[in-house]
Amino acid sequence: MADKHIDEISGVETTGHEWDGIRELNNPMPRWWVWTFYATILWALGYTILYPAWPLVSDATRGALGYSSRADLAADVEGAKIATGDIVEKIANASVDEILADQQLSQFATAGGAAAFRVNCTPCHGTGAAGGKGYPNLNDDEWLWGGDVNAIYQSVAHGIRDSVDPDTRVSEMPAFADMLKPEEIRQVSSYVVSLTGTPHDPSLVEAGRQLFADNCISCHGEKAEGNRDMGAPNLGDAIWLKVRDEAEIAKQIQSPRHGVMPAWATRLGDATVKQLAVYVHSLGGGE
Amino acid sequence: MNLYTSPALGSNDQTVERIDAQPVHPPGASRQPLYEKRKKIFPKKAEGRFRRFKWIVMLITLGIYYLTPWIRWDRGPFAPDQAVLIDLANRRFYFFFIEIWPQEFFFVAGLLVMAGFGLFLLTSAVGRAWCGYACPQTVWVDLFLAVEGFIEGDRNARMKLDAAPWSFDKLWKRVAKHTTWIAIAVATGGAWIFYFADAPSLAFDVVTGQAAGIAYWTVAILTATTYVLGGLMREQVCIYMCPWPRIQGAMLDESSLVVTYNDWRGEPRSRHAKKAAAAGQAVGDCVDCNACVAVCPMGIDIRDGQQLACITCALCIDACDGVMDKIGKPRGLIAYATLEEYESNMALATSGGTTVIEPSRIRNVDGTFIDKVRPFNWRVIFRPRTLLYFGVWSAVGVGLVFALLSRDRLEVNVLHDRNPQFVLESDGSIRNGYTIRLLNMIPEPRTIMVSMEGLPEATMKITGITDVPGRLFAVNVEPDKTLALRVFVTLPKEAISAQTSDFRFIAEDRSSHEQDSYAAVFNTPGAKK
Numbered sequence: 001m002a003d004k005h006i007d008e009i010s011g012v013e014t015t016g017h018e019w020d021g022i023r024e025l026n027n028p029m030p031r032w033w034v035w036t037f038y039a040t041i042l043w044a045l046g047y048t049i050l051y052p053a054w055p056l057v058s059d060a061t062r063g064a065l066g067y068s069s070r071a072d073l074a075a076d077v078e079g080a081k082i083a084t085g086d087i088v089e090k091i092a093n094a095s096v097d098e099i100l101a102d103q104q105l106s107q108f109a110t111a112g113g114a115a116a117f118r119v120n121c122t123p124c125h126g127t128g129a130a131g132g133k134g135y136p137n138l139n140d141d142e143w144l145w146g147g148d149v150n151a152i153y154q155s156v157a158h159g160i161r162d163s164v165d166p167d168t169r170v171s172e173m174p175a176f177a178d179m180l181k182p183e184e185i186r187q188v189s190s191y192v193v194s195l196t197g198t199p200h201d202p203s204l205v206e207a208g209r210q211l212f213a214d215n216c217i218s219c220h221g222e223k224a225e226g227n228r229d230m231g232a233p234n235l236g237d238a239i240w241l242k243v244r245d246e247a248e249i250a251k252q253i254q255s256p257r258h259g260v261m262p263a264w265a266t267r268l269g270d271a272t273v274k275q276l277a278v279y280v281h282s283l284g285g286g287e
Numbered sequence: 288m289n290l291y292t293s294p295a296l297g298s299n300d301q302t303v304e305r306i307d308a309q310p311v312h313p314p315g316a317s318r319q320p321l322y323e324k325r326k327k328i329f330p331k332k333a334e335g336r337f338r339r340f341k342w343i344v345m346l347i348t349l350g351i352y353y354l355t356p357w358i359r360w361d362r363g364p365f366a367p368d369q370a371v372l373i374d375l376a377n378r379r380f381y382f383f384f385i386e387i388w389p390q391e392f393f394f395v396a397g398l399l400v401m402a403g404f405g406l407f408l409l410t411s412a413v414g415r416a417w418c419g420y421a422c423p424q425t426v427w428v429d430l431f432l433a434v435e436g437f438i439e440g441d442r443n444a445r446m447k448l449d450a451a452p453w454s455f456d457k458l459w460k461r462v463a464k465h466t467t468w469i470a471i472a473v474a475t476g477g478a479w480i481f482y483f484a485d486a487p488s489l490a491f492d493v494v495t496g497q498a499a500g501i502a503y504w505t506v507a508i509l510t511a512t513t514y515v516l517g518g519l520m521r522e523q524v525c526i527y528m529c530p531w532p533r534i535q536g537a538m539l540d541e542s543s544l545v546v547t548y549n550d551w552r553g554e555p556r557s558r559h560a561k562k563a564a565a566a567g568q569a570v571g572d573c574v575d576c577n578a579c580v581a582v583c584p585m586g587i588d589i590r591d592g593q594q595l596a597c598i599t600c601a602l603c604i605d606a607c608d609g610v611m612d613k614i615g616k617p618r619g620l621i622a623y624a625t626l627e628e629y630e631s632n633m634a635l636a637t638s639g640g641t642t643v644i645e646p647s648r649i650r651n652v653d654g655t656f657i658d659k660v661r662p663f664n665w666r667v668i669f670r671p672r673t674l675l676y677f678g679v680w681s682a683v684g685v686g687l688v689f690a691l692l693s694r695d696r697l698e699v700n701v702l703h704d705r706n707p708q709f710v711l712e713s714d715g716s717i718r719n720g721y722t723i724r725l726l727n728m729i730p731e732p733r734t735i736m737v738s739m740e741g742l743p744e745a746t747m748k749i750t751g752i753t754d755v756p757g758r759l760f761a762v763n764v765e766p767d768k769t770l771a772l773r774v775f776v777t778l779p780k781e782a783i784s785a786q787t788s789d790f791r792f793i794a795e796d797r798s799s800h801e802q803d804s805y806a807a808v809f810n811t812p813g814a815k816k
Contacts, residue, residue, distance in 0.1 A: 019536065024595075030325055030523060103751075128706030139710040139718075237713035238780075282750065284710060284720055284775045 084108075092271040096149045099278055106278055113279025116272050120264065129283055134242050134259055139283045142239045144231045145169055147287040151228075153277035157270070159263035160231070168263055171231040173256040176215070180253070184211055189250040195224055195236045200246055327449065328522060328586035330432060331442035331578075335605025344420045345429055353474070356481035360384075365766035366730030373483050379767070385691065386767075388728055397687045401680055408676035410538040412668045413623070414545040418531065418598035424524050425598060427475070427517035428584065431468055438464045442581055468518040469510065476509030522585045525598055532595050540626075542667040546599045547624040548579075548590040551636035552656070554644040556590075571646050572616050579603035579621055589621055617656075628661040635659055697735070698726040699794035701805040708810045715780035719809050723772045725794055727764040733796050735762050737772070741790030742809060744782035748775045778809060785813035 005014045007025055014023040048054060051063040062068075087108050091099055099105045118127065124135045131137035136144065145155050155169060162168035176185060184207075190199035191208025199205060212224070219232040226234035233241060242257065243249050265273050280286070360370035360383055367374065372381040380387040380395075387394055409416050418425060439445045439460050451457055480502050481489060492498035493506070516524050525532060539545065553573035557563045564570045573590070580588045582602045587594060589603045607621040635657075636644045649660055704720035712718055727733050738759040739747060746756035750773035753760055764770045774792075788809040795802045 022536075030527060032325070032520075032523075033527060126706075128704075130707035130710070137707075137710065139707055139720075140712055142713040234713065238711055238715035239713050282773070284718060285712075 088112075088271050091274055092269075094274075096153045096274050096277050099274060100149055100281070106282075109275040109278035110282050112272070113275035113277070113282075116268065116276050117279055120268065121276070124261070129280065134257070136241055136259075137239070138280050139285055140239055141285040141287075142234060142237060143228065143285070143287070144226075144233055144241075146228045147281075147285055149277055149281040149286065152280050152286070153274060155261070156276050156280070157263065157265035157273045160261040161258060162260070162263040165263035165266070169231060171219075172258060173219070173232075175255045177254040179215070180211070185250050185253050188212055188216070188253055189246050192224070192235050192249055193246050196238065325523065326586065328584065329442045329445045329449070330584040330586075330602075331581040331606075332436055333582040333602040333605045335602075335608055337601035337605045341420060341429065341600065341602075345426050348421060348423075348426050349430070353478045356478065356486040362386075362730050365732070367485060369485055371482060372485075375483060386728070386730070388726070391694065394687060394691065397683055397690075401683050401687075404676055404680040404683065407538060408673060408680055410535050411540065411543055411676060412673050414539060414543050415532070415535055415597075415599040418525065418535075419600040422598075424516060424529070425600065427471075427513060428521050430471065431518045431521075432584065434467050434471070435464055438467070465518070469514055472510040472513035472517070473506065475513040476506040479509050480505050522596070525585065526596050532598075536595075540672065541630075542625050542627055542670055542672075544623045544625055544663075544668075545593050546589060546597060546601055546604060546621065547593070547629055548573075548621050549619065549624065549629065549632065550590065551629070551632045551644060552646070552649060553590070553620050555646075569646050571644065572611070572620050574610065574614065576610055578606040578610050582606040622663070624663060625667055627667070628663060631661045695801070695803055696728040697733075697794060697796055697799075697801040697803050698728065699737075699792055699803045699805050700724040700726070701792050701807050703808060703810075709812060711812070712777065716777050717780075717783055717809075717811050718775050718777045721774045721776065721792070721807060723774050723792060723794075723805075725762065725764050725770045725772065727766065727768055727770070730767045732766050733764050734798075735764050736760070736793075736795045736797055737762055737774075738793045738795070739776070739790055740793055740804065742776070742778065742782075742788055745776050745778045745790070745809070747777070749773070750775075776809060778811070783811050783813075785811065787811065 005016060005023065006012070007014050007023060010025060012025045012027060015026045017024050048061075049063070050065045051067055052060050053063065054061040087105065091105060091109055094102070094105065099109050117125075117129065121129070125131050125138055126135075129138040136142075141147065143151065145151055145160070158165045158167040158169065160169045161171075176188075180188070187204045187208035188211045189208070190201060190204035191212050193199040194202070194205045194208075212220075213222075216224075219227055219230050220235055221227055221232075224235040226232045243252050264276070268276075355371050356369065358370035359368050360381075361368055362381070366386070367381060369381065370383050372379075374381065378389045385394075406417055435445065439448055448457055448460065477493070480493075484502075489498060489502065493502060520528075550571075550573075552571060554571045555569055556573035556575040557568075557570050558575045560570045560574055579590065580603075582605070583589070584600060584602070585596045585598060587596050589597065601623070604621050604623070608618045611618050611620055632649065633644075634640065636646070636649050638645075638648065649657055651657055700723070702722040702724075704722075708719075710718040710720070723737065725735050725737070727735070736759060737749070739745065746758060747760075748754060748756050749760055749762070752762060752772070756777065762770065762772065778788075788811075789806065790809060791804045791806055793802065793804045
């Protein structure tokens, strides 16, 4: 630096800063400070030898101590399992009714069930459990197979129309294309729509009512109120699982589609399924 | 051809002109070492009013620090009875009758703002008073120096001891000194942890080895920092580590009080004033006794002027006043003075800077000062700058007190479910879900009435409280706790509108008439947000 300024009185170099004619002396660092600085460099060298540090092409140096944050995580997960072991065991040994009655257990089960739900159930039922066309909304108060916590537990554990589980819930609505004429199917759909709304051709409703009584009430009930033992939906309420309009109702009568839910007890274990049941029950529609 | 032969060889009558130039980098200046060896300082014990004031400040600040955690304050059976407690585990801060929750941390931020402006105010009015009297570094160094003086003797004895070869006498004095320092450091680190847990039970746990590892670590680290910073590094901390001396340069102005050597009355200094006076030489008040240098804990000579290393502890004032008393001169050769009055007096003594300092210009024939000499005027403390600082400082303070007096001890927060935004029920009604948090911020159990205002047709259900729909429910909240409720609000089919509807959740404590409400929104299928 050409403009180096030396303080006349002390003979010490200044920083070049000046306030109202006052200059700051640039005194050297004390020795202990310099040594501390060197010590940190040594520390850093030792650290990079002892701990994973230097990036290589496909890996990094492992470090002499063999430390890994992944192993730390595994230990943490193991620790969390041990820490919650007691309460999970209690849940495994209790019935879902007992879990619901116990505040501590139900709180734990609701939180644990929510986590399990996010991982396993959201692909079909959605992250908010609001379902979609063909996938039931678990928040509302209509339940195909029952909405008390035991019925929910049964549905989650053994599934709906699962191909393997012998205790799975099964029902099948026959395809009426073989039994009813197209005109008759139109009449029945008009009647079903008339239960909650206005059909396109009200003149068909009366004939449809008779056809419904002859063919449908064994499962859907005399007032179309459904039957939970058979998974037959209530046709007289505001909630429609698969269809929204008359043409689609006719299609469903002709050749019905059936949803399938896998049995979860064998995949997740009983304790997790119980937690799922408690969580679903807590969403607002539980009975 | 011979290149080394000048063609003009022989015609040597021309003289070479000397260029007037200096090397830009002379060898001396650039050969400074990169570190400076520390020079030992042996401050002499000072006596006087500022020393007494410093003892009092030390007593008060250390007393506050060591004793505060042991003060008890009854808050009833549901809260700790320690007057000042930072309960990190439960996220509560207790200060006598004040309890602060994490969301009220702005009170602490406000106190920090006040501390900042307080420091500005103090610095612009009385210079580095913080550094000189109240800074923990200063207080603990003062305490450690007192211990050193008690064990090893005063300045001369300590210098002698330091230079002496190792002997039994030197060894036991050094061991005793460092042991006492470490004991003080342990007590310092030990006091710190009591602010974070119940002091008596923690003290018992620490002594019996049952306290948490973090407690021992904290004590160990603070013991080390206290011993190293206060005992070993002392003035090095202020000169090299602390940013505050640098910042303060920008805060002082010509009206700030700083410790000043009044060379307008001190110079020319003389070791043999009477002899010099008899010889007809001009003599100032300074007898060059170096008392001010000997007492300085920073190892500087205040007669060199204000400097970064000066923490304005004012011990040199005490030392100089003692000497002035002894030789029968007025006190204040070294004194708190503003730059303004100093310069005015300096101009008097040097006739506006045209001459060297002449003692006769500021003195009457009998030796007293002439009337034109400006004494310190306390009114300079009240100037726009300090008044502004004080205004901001007190405005923040008043704001905090107001916030404290008007703050809620019952709060309700509402989180609207976003997924799903609404649920269609089988009877055609619409349901919205909410998570309500009731904050009972007093250490007593309370019954809170939760109700709705607006949406007259709607009803609500609270999970775990009731399955029967209604609009008003009583909820018990534990003392000093937050309670989260799942609330479902249902609007019948006939009342559903195409717009979102606004309403409020009300939380009310009917015994204390405290009430808080939270604006909420009800979503319907026609009005997705």
